[in-house]
Amino acid sequence: MRHRARPGIPLTLALALAAAGCSTATTTEDRASADRPSAAAAIDSCGRQLSFDRPPQRAVALDQTSTETLLELGLQDRMAGTANLKTKIPARYQEAYAKVPVIAPKIATGEQLRSAAPDFVVAGSADLYTKDRAGTREELAAVKVPAFVSAVDCPQQNEAGKSPFELLFSDYEQLGKVFGSEQRAGALAREQRAVVAKAGENAGRAAARDGGQPTVVYLYSVFNGMPYVAGGTGLPGEMSRIVGAKNAFDDVAEDWPEVSWEEVAARDPDFIVIGDLSERGRPGDSAAEKRAAMAGDPVVSRLAAVRENRIIEVPGIELDPSVRSVHTLGLLADAMKDLGYVR
Amino acid sequence: MSADPGTVDLLLPAARDVRVDGAPSRRVRAGRAGGPARTGLFLAGVLVLAVSVAAGTRIGAADVGWTDLGRVLGARLGLGTEPLPPLLDSLVWDLRLPRVLMAALVGASLAVCGTVLQAVTRNALADPYLLGVSSGASAGAVIAAVLPLALAGPGAGALGVTGGALVGALLSFGLLLALLRRTGLDSVRIALTGVVVGQLFTALTSLVLMASADADTTRALTHWLLGSMAPARWDAVAVCALVTPLGLAAAWLCANSLDGLAFGADTAASLGIGVRRTRMLLLVVTAVLTSVAVATVGAIGFVGLIVPHGVRLLVGPLHRVLLPHAALAGAVFLVWTDALARVAFAPREIPVGVITALLGVPLFLVVLRRKGEL
Numbered sequence: 001m002r003h004r005a006r007p008g009i010p011l012t013l014a015l016a017l018a019a020a021g022c023s024t025a026t027t028t029e030d031r032a033s034a035d036r037p038s039a040a041a042a043i044d045s046c047g048r049q050l051s052f053d054r055p056p057q058r059a060v061a062l063d064q065t066s067t068e069t070l071l072e073l074g075l076q077d078r079m080a081g082t083a084n085l086k087t088k089i090p091a092r093y094q095e096a097y098a099k100v101p102v103i104a105p106k107i108a109t110g111e112q113l114r115s116a117a118p119d120f121v122v123a124g125s126a127d128l129y130t131k132d133r134a135g136t137r138e139e140l141a142a143v144k145v146p147a148f149v150s151a152v153d154c155p156q157q158n159e160a161g162k163s164p165f166e167l168l169f170s171d172y173e174q175l176g177k178v179f180g181s182e183q184r185a186g187a188l189a190r191e192q193r194a195v196v197a198k199a200g201e202n203a204g205r206a207a208a209r210d211g212g213q214p215t216v217v218y219l220y221s222v223f224n225g226m227p228y229v230a231g232g233t234g235l236p237g238e239m240s241r242i243v244g245a246k247n248a249f250d251d252v253a254e255d256w257p258e259v260s261w262e263e264v265a266a267r268d269p270d271f272i273v274i275g276d277l278s279e280r281g282r283p284g285d286s287a288a289e290k291r292a293a294m295a296g297d298p299v300v301s302r303l304a305a306v307r308e309n310r311i312i313e314v315p316g317i318e319l320d321p322s323v324r325s326v327h328t329l330g331l332l333a334d335a336m337k338d339l340g341y342v343r
Numbered sequence: 344m345s346a347d348p349g350t351v352d353l354l355l356p357a358a359r360d361v362r363v364d365g366a367p368s369r370r371v372r373a374g375r376a377g378g379p380a381r382t383g384l385f386l387a388g389v390l391v392l393a394v395s396v397a398a399g400t401r402i403g404a405a406d407v408g409w410t411d412l413g414r415v416l417g418a419r420l421g422l423g424t425e426p427l428p429p430l431l432d433s434l435v436w437d438l439r440l441p442r443v444l445m446a447a448l449v450g451a452s453l454a455v456c457g458t459v460l461q462a463v464t465r466n467a468l469a470d471p472y473l474l475g476v477s478s479g480a481s482a483g484a485v486i487a488a489v490l491p492l493a494l495a496g497p498g499a500g501a502l503g504v505t506g507g508a509l510v511g512a513l514l515s516f517g518l519l520l521a522l523l524r525r526t527g528l529d530s531v532r533i534a535l536t537g538v539v540v541g542q543l544f545t546a547l548t549s550l551v552l553m554a555s556a557d558a559d560t561t562r563a564l565t566h567w568l569l570g571s572m573a574p575a576r577w578d579a580v581a582v583c584a585l586v587t588p589l590g591l592a593a594a595w596l597c598a599n600s601l602d603g604l605a606f607g608a609d610t611a612a613s614l615g616i617g618v619r620r621t622r623m624l625l626l627v628v629t630a631v632l633t634s635v636a637v638a639t640v641g642a643i644g645f646v647g648l649i650v651p652h653g654v655r656l657l658v659g660p661l662h663r664v665l666l667p668h669a670a671l672a673g674a675v676f677l678v679w680t681d682a683l684a685r686v687a688f689a690p691r692e693i694p695v696g697v698i699t700a701l702l703g704v705p706l707f708l709v710v711l712r713r714k715g716e717l
Contacts, residue, residue: 103690104690104691105690105691106691109404109573109692110434110437110438110573111403111404111405111434111438111439111685112404112690114405114430114431114433114434114438115404115405115430115431115434117428117430117431118430127560127563130563130574131573131574131576132563132566132567132571132573132574133563133573135437135438139433139437142433143429143430143433143437144429145430
């Protein structure tokens with residue numbers, strides 16, 4: 001039991017890499033079709049109509065998730081800047097990433113954004129468009145720079161009940177339309193949809209030892225000794241539903257609430273997912289430190305999940321919605337099988 | 344505080360420019376300085392401010408040359424010059440220019456508020472935030488930033504922080520006035536009540552932040568709480584440009600009363616100043632000025648505390664002279680510190696409140712050393 005979680009991870013990694021390899025193979029033919037001239041497009045992004053006379057040539061991505069999405073779509077040659085990198089860019093994007101100028105290491109200001117002369121701005125979150133950051137979307141529209149917000153961060157405009165993954169896929173399709181690379185974007189959405197569907201095969205068959213639904217706690221980071229876990233509004237809640245588990249902190253209406261170790265112990269999860277943030281490199285970020293924190297806590301160390309090492313390590317950054325999130329969903333589904341929660 | 348006859352004479356307008364023997368010599372300096380010299384200093388200050396605003400507009404993420412600046416102004420003011428590319432034009436006209444003007448207005452406003460409150464409360468540590476207005480504004484801003492998520496759509500967030508801050512600031516001042524209602528408005532009571540109200544709203548701010556804001560909201564608000572000129576736009580400048588001159592004029596008209604109040608209520612009363620009424624008027628003026636400034640750019644520290652002292656060392660304690668010079672000095676100081684905030688750690692921009700203290704402390708110590716006393 002103790003080591004059964006391990007072999008699953010390299011296997012899924014290999015699968016994911018194979019999938020990434022497939023998508024790179026389509027690059028050249030897609031770029032050819034993407035460069036069609038005068039492809040006017042209009043989309044609706046989080047309550048604003050964005051229209052384009054021609055595909056953007058100088059897009060700026062304001063945060064890491066939108067940067068990675070554009071790179072995954074092979075658009076590095078049409079990017080005029082990125083900003084606000086939280087952690088390392090994964091190896092498979094690094095070559096493309098190196099071609100894109102960094103306009104601000106942290107959150108870009110309106111001056112920095114305008115200096116980059118963008119013709120399109122992409123952000124994963126609407127918070128980046130405020131007066132003291134990049135400027136409001138209205139201000140940018142006034143200077144003819146359409147400002148895109150990921151559907152994931154737009155709860156007011158989305159149809160109810162659409163899962164975060166579906167929202168991510170709709171982003172790909174919207175961006176594909178704007179850049180005139182619908183094929184590439186459609187292929188990406190199809191691939192990721194398939195991963196979600198595969199992980200969903202667990203759902204009907206998942207069961208805890210006592211026959212009920214297995215519960216899980218996602219430990220994101222440990223700061224000043226206090227655990228930050230996944231609440232009910234973030235992506236992990238949805239991931240759990242897909243794989244047939246239940247996020248033990250679903251009742252807390254926050255993305256990453258700070259809770260107490262006592263409360264973690266009280267929820268006594270069947271297994272624990274650790275977000276490895278060692279690339280971020282702050283104290284308490286690495287998976288080893290999180291394991292040590294749990295082993296060192298007098299109550300949590302007594303939990304069955306800790307004693308029997310029913311712990312799954314995943315890249316922490318993938319627990320927030322991004323083009324990489326399906327990778328962790330796959331890890332989760334496989335690890336649950338390995339731990340024996342899928343009949 | 345009993346005032347010796349020499350200083351009391353000084354307070355009478357007729358005695359202003361008369362040589363006073365036996366009075367503490369440093370305090371009389373302003374009184375002795377001739378009218379023309381003072382006017383010269385003031386005009387030089389105005390010139391420095393104008394140059395600072397122009398130069399400050401050039402500094403930032405993108406360098407803007409004098410010709411670029413001329414082209415933007417020419418095109419916008421309809422002089423028919425060829426405009427810059429739209430994004431660069433927007434950078435200068437929509438972001439840089441209002442920001443620099445806002446810095447000048449807020450700097451002047453804070454320095455004058457500090458000067459007035461130091462006289463009204465007779466407390467060298469008084470600053471514009473003594474009345475708790477900034478804490479009220481912070482609480483309002485934080486509540487407005489956290490609540491819209493639950494209450495309204497995304498539109499509420501845009502106006503939310505500024506509007507919430509203004510409401511919070513005025514509410515906290517209303518509470519202060521309610522608490523001071525039946526009192527004689529003596530200086531210690533004003534200061535203490537202000538501190539208490541401020542503490543209450545600070546606690547509220549922390550409570551709301553801890554209970555409901557997520558890490559991103561907290562980070563965004565920290566920038567505002569430290570004071571940042573980045574959100575300044577023309578609409579905010581227009582409000583400030585309307586309120587600030589009125590407030591400064593009101594304070595200047597009270598200059599003689601302020602001289603009296605600086606010596607204590609009894610002296611002021613004996614000079615025929617309606618102490619309670621004047622104090623109330625000045626409190627309202629400073630609270631409104633501070634609220635308008637804080638609502639847009641947050642609580643920028645230090646300007647309102649140290650600039651009045653620095654200027655007092657240079658031009659003396661008479662408010663008729665002190666107030667206009669403090670306004671100029673505050674404006675120039677904030678224009679330059681904000682320019683520095685934009686470029687010192689480029690490409691990162693730091694809240695100007697951090698720079699004001701970092702730069703202001705040594706500057707002030709230099710002045711203090713040269714003059715030898717407060």
